[in-house]
Amino acid sequence: MFDLTGKSALITGGASGIGEAIARAFVAQGARVVIGDRDASRALQLAEEIGAEGTALDVTDPRSLRAAMDRAIDAAGGLDLLVNCAGLMHVGKLHETEPEDYDRIQAVNARGVYLACRAAIEPMLRRRSGNIINIASVASLIAVERRFAYCVSKGAVLEMTRALAIDYARDGIRANAICPGTVDTPMIRGYVQKYFGDDVAGTLAQLHERQPIGRMGEAREIAALAVFLAADESAFMTGAALPIDGGWTAK
Template sequence: MFSLKDKTAVITGGGSGIGKAISLLFAKQGATVHIIELNEESAAQTVAEINTYGTAFSYACDVSQQQQVLAVFQKIKKIDILVNNAGIAHIGKAHTTEETDFDSVYQVNVKGAYNCLYAALPLMQANGGGAILNTASIASLVGISDRFAYSMSKGAIFSMSMSVARDYIGDHIRCNSISPARIHTPFVDGFIAKNYPDNQEEIFDKLSKSQPIGRMGKPEEVAALALYLCSDEAGFITGCDYPIDGGFIKLNN
């Protein structure tokens, strides 16, 4: 089950964290993986790891720049799966979020996903169909403190996913989104070290316990959900969002 043999998968932000876990698993399941990543070094490391057992390529690309994105997809040509995972975070309320920060989050998280959809959808139509998975967040579904711009961007991802699912169902293109809660990635460790250098263990414990299940998620757990939704076994699923949140949305009162 869940074989991706003979499929071509494009994964943005595939050099680290959730994107890396998805890239590794998809390659293990037989897909040829194309990683679009701003950080060339991390992408190269992931590709080197995959190439010990599978096939992967990387492309240095800023997803907020449409011409760069189009150039990459023109090189790939055939695409069965697109995972829009690249994104950045920001801390701030509406009145403390500077315009430059708001624009930066929008450019990467929202326009970046749009640029990849714009480039990938015609290729999928020509290929007779495909599967798209967009990384949203619990912040697209519930209020999260001090995440105004980030929540805006993930709400857009949720809505874009539903729109694409509706518009391209006749082209045999499925589109879904996933909404993770806190996932333990190098980004989280770096965030804590930068903002809470004097009480890192305390903050890590606090963030872990904000999920009712009592811990953060693992990138590999998100990758397993992504694999299912992008596999042929999920062929009857489109226009859905899947929280993977340790009970955060439903069990936090």
């Protein structure tokens, strides 16, 4: 079950956290993986460690996306899987969100997903086959306090996923969104340090506590769901928004 042998994948933001866990899981299931990340040295280092390819990638730059896409296609003869995982966090209500923060978050989290899908769709259409997995968030489904710009960006990711799913359903291309709750990754550790540096332990405890299950998720738990969506066993699924959140959105 869930064999990915022969499938090629590009994972944006694949050098850290959830993307790293997905890269590891895809390789373990037999996929040929290109890890694209703004942190090129980490992408190359991880790729070497796990038997993937690594490349510099900035999802805000169409030329950089084109080059990473070509790399994935050249390596495997086509692109089966695009995983959009690159993302940034910002903490603040509307009045605490400067226009430049807003633009920075949308540029990566929302426009970056648009640009990556735009670069992947024509090669996928040519083969009449493709599978897009977007790492959205619980913030695509519900509002999360003091995450204004992030919520807006992740709402866009979910609607993009649904629009893609509908538009390309008859072209052999599917698109689904994974909506994680809080997952213990360098992103979380980084923003806790940046915005809540005066009470790191207390903030981490709150982040565990806000999931009814009583803890943050682990990146490998999100990766397991990505493997299912990448595999042929999920072929009937498209346009889905899948919460994986310790019960958060069930409240």
